[in-house]
Amino acid sequence: MPVLVMKFGGTSVANPDRIRRAAKRVGVEVAKGYDVIVIVSAMSGKTNELVGWVGETSPLYDAREYDAVVSSGENVTAGLMALTLQEMDIPARSWQGWQVPVKTTSAHSAARIVDIPPANIMAKFAEGMRVAVVAGFQGISPEGRITTLGRGGSDTTAVAFAAAMGAERCDIYTDVDGVYTTDPRISPKARKLDRIAYEEMLELASLGAKVLQTRSVELAMRFNVKLRVLSSFEEQSDDAGTLVCAEEEIMESKVVTGIAYSRDEAKMTLLSVADRPGIAAAIFGPLSEAGVNVDMIIQNISEEGRTDMTFSCPTEQVSRAENALKKAIEAGQIDYSNLVADTDVAKISAVGIGMRSQSGVAAQMFRTLSDEGINIKVIATSEIKISVLIDRKYMELAVQALHDAFDLDKAG
Amino acid sequence: MPVLVMKFGGTSVANPDRIRRAAKRVGVEVAKGYDVIVIVSAMSGKTNELVGWVGETSPLYDAREYDAVVSSGENVTAGLMALTLQEMDIPARSWQGWQVPVKTTSAHSAARIVDIPPANIMAKFAEGMRVAVVAGFQGISPEGRITTLGRGGSDTTAVAFAAAMGAERCDIYTDVDGVYTTDPRISPKARKLDRIAYEEMLELASLGAKVLQTRSVELAMRFNVKLRVLSSFEEQSDDAGTLVCAEEEIMESKVVTGIAYSRDEAKMTLLSVADRPGIAAAIFGPLSEAGVNVDMIIQNISEEGRTDMTFSCPTEQVSRAENALKKAIEAGQIDYSNLVADTDVAKISAVGIGMRSQSGVAAQMFRTLSDEGINIKVIATSEIKISVLIDRKYMELAVQALHDAFDLDKAG
Numbered sequence: 155m156p157v158l159v160m161k162f163g164g165t166s167v168a169n170p171d172r173i174r175r176a177a178k179r180v181g182v183e184v185a186k187g188y189d190v191i192v193i194v195s196a197m198s199g200k201t202n203e204l205v206g207w208v209g210e211t212s213p214l215y216d217a218r219e220y221d222a223v224v225s226s227g228e229n230v231t232a233g234l235m236a237l238t239l240q241e242m243d244i245p246a247r248s249w250q251g252w253q254v255p256v257k258t259t260s261a262h263s264a265a266r267i268v269d270i271p272p273a274n275i276m277a278k279f280a281e282g283m284r285v286a287v288v289a290g291f292q293g294i295s296p297e298g299r300i301t302t303l304g305r306g307g308s309d310t311t312a313v314a315f316a317a318a319m320g321a322e323r324c325d326i327y328t329d330v331d332g333v334y335t336t337d338p339r340i341s342p343k344a345r346k347l348d349r350i351a352y353e354e355m356l357e358l359a360s361l362g363a364k365v366l367q368t369r370s371v372e373l374a375m376r377f378n379v380k381l382r383v384l385s386s387f388e389e390q391s392d393d394a395g396t397l398v399c400a401e402e403e404i405m406e407s408k409v410v411t412g413i414a415y416s417r418d419e420a421k422m423t424l425l426s427v428a429d430r431p432g433i434a435a436a437i438f439g440p441l442s443e444a445g446v447n448v449d450m451i452i453q454n455i456s457e458e459g460r461t462d463m464t465f466s467c468p469t470e471q472v473s474r475a476e477n478a479l480k481k482a483i484e485a486g487q488i489d490y491s492n493l494v495a496d497t498d499v500a501k502i503s504a505v506g507i508g509m510r511s512q513s514g515v516a517a518q519m520f521r522t523l524s525d526e527g528i529n530i531k532v533i534a535t536s537e538i539k540i541s542v543l544i545d546r547k548y549m550e551l552a553v554q555a556l557h558d559a560f561d562l563d564k565a566g
Numbered sequence: 567m568p569v570l571v572m573k574f575g576g577t578s579v580a581n582p583d584r585i586r587r588a589a590k591r592v593g594v595e596v597a598k599g600y601d602v603i604v605i606v607s608a609m610s611g612k613t614n615e616l617v618g619w620v621g622e623t624s625p626l627y628d629a630r631e632y633d634a635v636v637s638s639g640e641n642v643t644a645g646l647m648a649l650t651l652q653e654m655d656i657p658a659r660s661w662q663g664w665q666v667p668v669k670t671t672s673a674h675s676a677a678r679i680v681d682i683p684p685a686n687i688m689a690k691f692a693e694g695m696r697v698a699v700v701a702g703f704q705g706i707s708p709e710g711r712i713t714t715l716g717r718g719g720s721d722t723t724a725v726a727f728a729a730a731m732g733a734e735r736c737d738i739y740t741d742v743d744g745v746y747t748t749d750p751r752i753s754p755k756a757r758k759l760d761r762i763a764y765e766e767m768l769e770l771a772s773l774g775a776k777v778l779q780t781r782s783v784e785l786a787m788r789f790n791v792k793l794r795v796l797s798s799f800e801e802q803s804d805d806a807g808t809l810v811c812a813e814e815e816i817m818e819s820k821v822v823t824g825i826a827y828s829r830d831e832a833k834m835t836l837l838s839v840a841d842r843p844g845i846a847a848a849i850f851g852p853l854s855e856a857g858v859n860v861d862m863i864i865q866n867i868s869e870e871g872r873t874d875m876t877f878s879c880p881t882e883q884v885s886r887a888e889n890a891l892k893k894a895i896e897a898g899q900i901d902y903s904n905l906v907a908d909t910d911v912a913k914i915s916a917v918g919i920g921m922r923s924q925s926g927v928a929a930q931m932f933r934t935l936s937d938e939g940i941n942i943k944v945i946a947t948s949e950i951k952i953s954v955l956i957d958r959k960y961m962e963l964a965v966q967a968l969h970d971a972f973d974l975d976k977a978g
Contacts, residue, residue, distance in 0.1 A: 211653065216649060219646075225641075226641045229635070234619055234623050237632075
């Protein structure tokens with residue numbers, strides 16, 4: 155029988171009632187003839203409670219013990235989901251990560267899945283079991299210790315199972331009904347997309363459209379797993395939600411697919427840096443070592459032998475970046491006149507695979523912002539994305555104007 | 567280094583603060599030179615929460631899934647305890663049942679420990695680890711599924727580890743500071759015992775003195791594991807609490823060691839049963855099949871060819887017992903004129919190894935009760951115990967009078 159993977163997030167399994175609702179969705183797919191692998195998160199709030207206890211116990215915790223503690227929430231929902239399905243007369247059992255086994259690296263709290271041997275679960279399907287409920291987010295290291303994949307790891311578990319078991323599709327049930335052209339809270343004209351390409355979803359996910367975890371989309375792209383995002387709180391038809399798939403499976407795509415934004419960006423500028431070969435490495439090496447996630451980088455010539463260097467990073471990392479740069483200047487590695495941090499900025503991005511073959515997108519974006527009187531502070535582009543930093547107070551206005559300019563409220 | 571097992575119950579690990587307090591006790595023993603195996607229960611209340619969810623989900627649940635769910639509470643406290651010890655610079659790690667492995671039977675929710683191979687933990691001790699924190703109450707079946715040992719199973723886990731690892735002693739930390747001559751809430755003269763024999767503890771445990779789980783005492787007796795019961799909420803000296811040990815290690819013991827009581831006993835009498843060989847089996851066979859825990863049994867001859875049969879069982883099982891007996895009469899297996907249930911009784915027991923060699927204990931017990939005007943309804947005796955059923959309203963009075971009569975408030 156064909157295999158389907160269905161993943162339910164924390165709000166979808168928050169209590170026995172919600173689990174029952176999710177189980178009914180599973181029952182619909184079983185009735186269609188699928189053998190189903192259900193991946194569950196912990197009840198919403200439970201993982202935070204466990205993380206809180208670990209933090210209270212040990213600020214600099216042993217990640218192996220952290221993993222042993224926080225993985226327990228998924229074990230609870232996996233067992234409860236299996237029981238609920240059994241109550242519906244659907245043959246089901248739960249599996250914890252080590253039982254499958256979900257083999258991972260030893261990088262505790264941020265482990266990567268290495269292998270999921272399908273034999274155990276497939277043997278049970280052959281015996282008549284219809285649903286394997288698997289605790290998401292967890293695995294087992296080569297040393298036999300419990301690992302976790304990092305926050306949001308259950309999406310990754312789901313995609314990895316879909317790849318390992320040759321599933322027809324991986325359905326991610328969540329509290330939104332799909333991927334939108336932009337955040338509906340900011341633009342009421344936001345429209346749900348029927349399909350989106352992996353590459354576009356990746357840009358949107360990493361830009362703060364928090365529907366899917368970036369790693370899960372990468373994995374889906376690598377193994378060509380069809381991902382569907384849909385709501386566990388609505389009655390669903392066969393084509394509900396948004397399908398994340400290969401570019402070739404999207405017939406007509408617009409030049410721009412969506413407008414993303416990120417509120418917590420800071421712009422930092424090093425003024426009058428002594429310019430010499432290797433200066434960029436001298437600046438960004440220490441930042442990287444300090445764990446600062448540098449996003450955009452711009453370099454301007456300001457005067458003879460001096461240059462201005464601008465970069466963006468998450469607002470919460472500004473003081474970390476400042477410390478790293480101060481140390482570098484004390485160590486004589488770099489020389490600059492001043493460091494200016496602007497934490498009142500936001501990043502707006504237009505994303506679309508169609509940009510590759512169509513010129514003029516950047517120009518239209520800049521003109522739209524200019525027409526609204528919004529000043530652009532930094533520009534960065536990739537093959538399928540144009541990002542700008544602007545004053546944060548214009549963020550909503552920019553998103554709405556660009557959404558209109560690229561006709562995103564209209565289908566097709 | 568000598569090995570010590572320390573077990574902390576749910577109230578002793580109820581939150582990170584309590585866990586820290588327990589860890590300090592562990593630190594004291596480590597400083598003395600012990601390699602310590604710590605067995606932890608779930609935070610108090612957590613197991614009940616999990617059991618509640620299972621019941622809400624599936625009234626007739628699959629015990630394998632029940633075990634997978636309810637075992638998760640101990641995993642949390644095991645990890646948190648290991649982290650707390652690490653914070654104190656004590657090399658420690660946690661082990662879940664399947665990691666040790668704690669091999670059990672497949673009798674889910676009531677599994678018995680079959681084997682605990684000491685090699686894995688001993689190898690870590692040899693490498694310098696000082697504390698192995700093990701999740702109590704759980705194990706792994708031959709099929710690789712998670713099992714649990716039944717409520718209170720963490721005591722059994724602790725004793726089994728002490729036996730498997732050749733521990734010098736097994737300390738059970740709980741919310742009382744030892745075993746008393748009787749319940750201090752009923753008799754303010756109740757005195758803490760320094761030592762008690764396994765056999766006496768078994769009678770007291772099964773009679774409702776809820777300090778230790780019966781199975782754990784049986785296991786300790788079989789493998790001659792010294793058990794110490796003490797409070798996790800008080801500063802402890804080396805001879806704190808009560809030591810449960812072999813009879814030979816108790817120098818001078820009194821004839822009677824303690825007075826136990828059980829409030830939830832019912833007395834059932836079958837009047838005028840047609841007497842014939844095999845009639846007892848015809849009555850108690852169906853009761854046993856119905857899961858009724860029959861305790862005392864008394865048979866009186868009432869008239870030619872007829873007999874009265876009296877037995878006691880837990881009050882909550884009275885209707886189950888009545889149903890089983892009704893079915894037996896309908897099936898023609900037994901014949902009696904009437905069934906009388908008296909649910910207003912209590913059982914009082916005097917327990918003491920010294921009874922074996924000393925006569926007159928029963929006579930003194932009956933005289934004491936008679937002096938107080940308390941009528942005895944049923945009497946049953948074993949080698950080291952005399953039990954009587956009396957009206958429940960006299961329960962407290964009987965306990966106090968017997969405690970005085972046998973001089974239990976005085977040491978030695």
